[in-house]
Amino acid sequence: MRRRFEGQVIWITGASSGIGAALAEAFASEGARLVLSARRRAELEQVAARCSTEAFVLPLNLEEPETFPAHVEAALLRFGHIDVVVHNGGISQRSLAQETRLDVDRRIMDVNYFGAVALTKALLPSMVKRKAGHFVVVSSVMGKVGTPQRSAYAASKHALHGFFDCLRAEIADDGLFVTLVCPGYIQTDVSKNALTGDGSPKNEVGSDIAKGHPADLTARQILNAVSKKTSETYVGAFGKELLALLLKRFLPGVLEGLVRNAVPK
Numbered sequence: 001m002r003r004r005f006e007g008q009v010i011w012i013t014g015a016s017s018g019i020g021a022a023l024a025e026a027f028a029s030e031g032a033r034l035v036l037s038a039r040r041r042a043e044l045e046q047v048a049a050r051c052s053t054e055a056f057v058l059p060l061n062l063e064e065p066e067t068f069p070a071h072v073e074a075a076l077l078r079f080g081h082i083d084v085v086v087h088n089g090g091i092s093q094r095s096l097a098q099e100t101r102l103d104v105d106r107r108i109m110d111v112n113y114f115g116a117v118a119l120t121k122a123l124l125p126s127m128v129k130r131k132a133g134h135f136v137v138v139s140s141v142m143g144k145v146g147t148p149q150r151s152a153y154a155a156s157k158h159a160l161h162g163f164f165d166c167l168r169a170e171i172a173d174d175g176l177f178v179t180l181v182c183p184g185y186i187q188t189d190v191s192k193n194a195l196t197g198d199g200s201p202k203n204e205v206g207s208d209i210a211k212g213h214p215a216d217l218t219a220r221q222i223l224n225a226v227s228k229k230t231s232e233t234y235v236g237a238f239g240k241e242l243l244a245l246l247l248k249r250f251l252p253g254v255l256e257g258l259v260r261n262a263v264p265k
């Protein structure tokens with residue numbers, strides 16, 4: 001087993017389940033020390049117990065950016081510095097734009113976009129001072145294309161690309177990096193936790209997700225991209241996700257026609 005992250009401090013949001021929990025185990029297996037964040041402390045403790053490394057459980061709510069400076073202080077007190085932060089925490093959507101309350105659009109933006117932006121701003125001064133740091137942003141294929149019933153979700157993921165592409169250019173001379181990761185369908189609780197138009201969770205496993213790429217293999221692909229400091233990468237994107245990306249790039253009109261009739265499950 002390679003130990004590409006020996007001794008490094010990796011802060012993962014959304015570490016209580018799915019891709020984040022798989023990332024925690026994968027980074028731990030390669031020697032990293034961890035800061036594990038999400039809202040549910042008990043689930044974070046279980047993930048920490050599965051990781052064969054020093055893991056600091058630091059619950060936080062991405063909708064409460066005012067708490068982030070204190071969380072950053074606590075993480076820095078524990079480890080001295082952060083090498084990599086993985087902005088992975090997020091929620092999806094299963095509702096038509098017309099049937100989605102505006103407060104639900106805002107909530108998805110708060111968690112997926114402003115949460116990552118605010119935590120980045122809280123961490124930047126210590127990273128710039130140290131001239132080292134790496135922001136890994138878990139976007140989505142939906143950060144590149146838009147399909148029915150994902151308007152707020154796709155908007156939040158597209159917004160991440162805009163912010164972090166700009167930031168990458170601003171911080172390059174400080175020795176800091178940005179990696180944007182676009183997963184396809186991955187087997188997690190994402191569709192169960194996705195918000196419907198009134199803000200309640202969908203509570204169903206979508207068939208695309210059920211047939212998706214395993215989270216542990218996805219985590220391995222993400223580690224490869226982080227170790228190579230890749231600027232942007234696709235993971236677990238096969239079949240129709242890959243087709244959509246190719247059509248978006250080369251035949252956008254064809255994609256437009258196809259997505260009109262396609263509701264990803």
Ligand SMILES: NC(=O)c1ccc[n+]([C@@H]2O[C@H](COP(=O)([O-])OP(=O)(O)OC[C@H]3O[C@@H](n4cnc5c(N)ncnc54)[C@H](OP(=O)(O)O)[C@@H]3O)[C@@H](O)[C@H]2O)c1
Pocket residue numbers: 013014015016017018019020037038039040041043060061062063087088089090091092111138139140141182183184185186187188189190191193209212
């Ligand atoms: N699965 C896919 O097919 C897929 C595809 C593309 C992109 N993604 C992205 O991958 C990331 C991880 O999702 P997943 O698939 O692993 O789904 P998941 O199992 O539902 O995990 C979502 C994680 O986000 C955390 N979270 C949600 N709301 C939060 C909040 N307000 N504050 C703090 N943490 C919060 C959850 O923890 P708590 O509930 O404990 O807070 C959980 O750890 C997301 O950004 C998602 O958009 C997933």
